[in-house]
């Protein structure tokens with residue numbers, strides 16, 4: 611005999627169709643609302659990290675192409691685990707946070723560059739920053 615199925619929301623035994631997952635609409639709605647709230651919370655947390663990272667890069671670079679000590683980023687609580695995407699320049703992968711790209715040029719130095727457009731050609735400043 612199969613084990614008694616329980617409601618995914620309230621965990622009370624459920625009866626009826628074999629594919630039934632909830633007691634009723636209230637339990638189904640409650641369950642899906644809680645899943646959505648958890649997802650929203652995760653997205654809010656990640657978005658907050660990304661925004662803080664972008665603000666740090668923008669503040670330290672003042673929007674220009676700069677090179678700064680990595681220690682400065684660390685002290686600003688930059689979170690190196692999160693970026694929005696990466697882009698390859700001269701076979702080097704630059705992490706990008708929205709429109710701010712950075713790249714570790716050495717163990718001590720980080721290059722920061724604002725990316726104004728996704729259409730960056732090989733003659734753009736970002737390329738030249740890495741190959742002065």
Ligand SMILES: [Zn+2]
Pocket residue numbers: 617618619620621622632633634637
């Ligand atoms: Zn239920």
